[in-house]
Amino acid sequence: MTDIRENWIFAEKSINKINSATFQLITKMKSISEIPVTVVLLESQADSFENEIKQYGPDKILTVKDDELDKADDVSVASALSGLIDKFGTPISFIFAATTFGRSVAPRLQAKLLTGLTADCLDLSFEDDLLVQTKPSYGDNIMCEIVIPDFKPQMATVRPNIFKAEKVFDDTTKIVEINDLNWDKDANIQITTHVLPAKTDENLATADRIVALGRGGKQDLNNANELANKINATVGVTRPLTDMDEFDQSQQIGQSGETVAPDLLINLGVSGSVQFTAGIENANTIVSVNTDKHAPIFKQSDYCFNGSSEDFLKALNKVL
């Protein structure tokens, strides 16, 4: 198969929108390499998500318009992607967001192409055409630098919300529409329900402001809610609090929860374990409140208050 000098990014869709991780990946790949960026988009006939994607300035968008591929299962999508590689050639890299879908389709495609894949990367860089991938293991306690020197495409899934997406204002993206792609439909899988549950929590991953409660702040939930209302923030928690009735899993920040990137994060009674701080590195400004002046969270904070979360919340709610 012919090799092509392009980096490919898979455009992931949620219901009726492109997952913002896709935009983040476009900005990142453009900033680390001169190699042209191509976005691969599978969408229904009626959709035109290419118009939104092109605002982030990829060099090319390969759009496959096919109603059946729109909400297809992993096997069908992997088959379509390998069909695109058969048609256009093997790119230097092929990058996916490390979402449930990305983490399910990418390894399936990897095994078709018999190449390497690094899961859940936190950073990417290039040394010429070699993609250097930084991946955590042992529950984020260890970082590994991984390369795929002899195989193409070099594949990776990348954790969402690690990089910031930036729109660009030139309009040079080339859009290529493909109408004759061959792919195998998986007849054994029938998706009978595909819905957003009625109760969708405010989304932590995209929140501009977050008030985070840890075990030392859980008794101050009312005051914390008052603060959150005042500054229009979303409430997040550390993992131990997800066992309480008041909170659920979708509110957890950290390695096994959400990676967040708010402008402002206020931590109340959070000690600062690596599993928690893995999720907050991209916050712009971090304020932490803790009764222990040696709490590790203070090292990861811009502003620190050494004292109780109750006193601090009451005082802050008064002045804001």
Add this chain to the structure above:
Amino acid sequence: MKIVVGLKQVPETTNVKINEKTKNIDRRGVSGVINKYDRNALQTALDIRDVVGGTVIAMSMGPNDFAVSLQEALSLGADEAVLLSDRAFGGADTLATGYVLAEAIKKIGGVDLVIMGQQSVDADTGQMGPIVAEMLGISQVTYADEIQPKSDNELRIKRYDDNIEQEIIAKTPLMLTTTGNAGKPEYVNVVEIKNSFEKPLTTWTSKDMPVDSNRLGQSGSPTVVRRIMSPEPKERAGKMLSTDATKAAEELAGILHEENLLAEED
């Protein structure tokens, strides 16, 4: 149904550090246990078997001491166990491991369902299920939360695709990977431990399967780990606010306004 469960032995704690001298992960004194999601995978298999009948085969690729975990799987209710162990398998990445697992499943023959955990807690890749499924040419449903047999060759599955709720009807042959919500693991009872020693635990090497030696171990692994590091969290300024709560709140309110952190964006 003939069900194979992929089972990995992992260190009991992931709280490991890098040894400054050897630059390797220091695992001294850390014993091995069954990867927690694989307990869910195993229990899911046992629950399905108990409804539709069949056999559950626990399978693991790794050094000889992984037999301990397979023995435990037998005492938890698996009918048979297969250990895939050979020097040639060592140093394998996910692709080379998947190859051996897939070849072993082919050798068993007539397998309807393969179940793996959503990820291993040491490697954290979650790739094995989809890789093996592709190599076997069977369908897959990953991150399954609830699994119920619908008939002899169909399962009804609930899962979340990030926050999208999905219900799926899947026909066998099939690969499933399970989250921590699937098949709540049960405890071992003493009678089962005794019985487990009567059950077959077989070891296969590269000679027992028609494998291509170029696809094994390090030589069959496209990925190369160049370096391992301790994570270095970005340290921040850590400016201490006044210890008086009222003063601290006023200071912070000033900073938040000055840095425009309370403004609404589009």
